[in-house]
Amino acid sequence: MNCVFADKVEAYRDNELSPEQRAAFARHLGQCADCAREIEAFDALSQRLRATPRAAMPDDLVERIIERHQERGERGLRRITGWMSAAAAGVLVASLVGWPRESPGIAAGSVEKVKNWELVATNPSAPIAAEPQNELVQVAQWMADGLMSER
Numbered sequence: 647m648n649c650v651f652a653d654k655v656e657a658y659r660d661n662e663l664s665p666e667q668r669a670a671f672a673r674h675l676g677q678c679a680d681c682a683r684e685i686e687a688f689d690a691l692s693q694r695l696r697a698t699p700r701a702a703m704p705d706d707l708v709e710r711i712i713e714r715h716q717e718r719g720e721r722g723l724r725r726i727t728g729w730m731s732a733a734a735a736g737v738l739v740a741s742l743v744g745w746p747r748e749s750p751g752i753a754a755g756s757v758e759k760v761k762n763w764e765l766v767a768t769n770p771s772a773p774i775a776a777e778p779q780n781e782l783v784q785v786a787q788w789m790a791d792g793l794m795s796e797r
Contacts, residue, residue: 648680655684 651674657663658671675682 649678651678651681652684655681655688659685659688 651671654663654667654671658668661668663671671681675685
């Protein structure tokens, strides 16, 4: 098609032209057989498409799509939980392997503090060694006093 208005045929057919451009193109259609044939061809194509029967969608299609979507989501969730479990097991094994087998030793005097703490925690009215109390003993004493006052 060798018309200057050839690029306006589709826009005219789709109502995309301004009112002024539409009126000018409509006048042009009366004089240009090529543009008129193009418009007729578009109209015929539109009518054929409207007349074509649509394919019927199976009744269970929506359910099948939803079911497959859920299966894929569950499969992904199982894969993620499997990897997370493996990672947690790896961290546990690594921490157990790196854990010291024996304590490096107890400093002199700390055995007495531990005994004092245990003594205060299990029997609040028991006498405590005369040495100054550390924080653990003080916390244990505070907890024991609180438990005694609740009785």
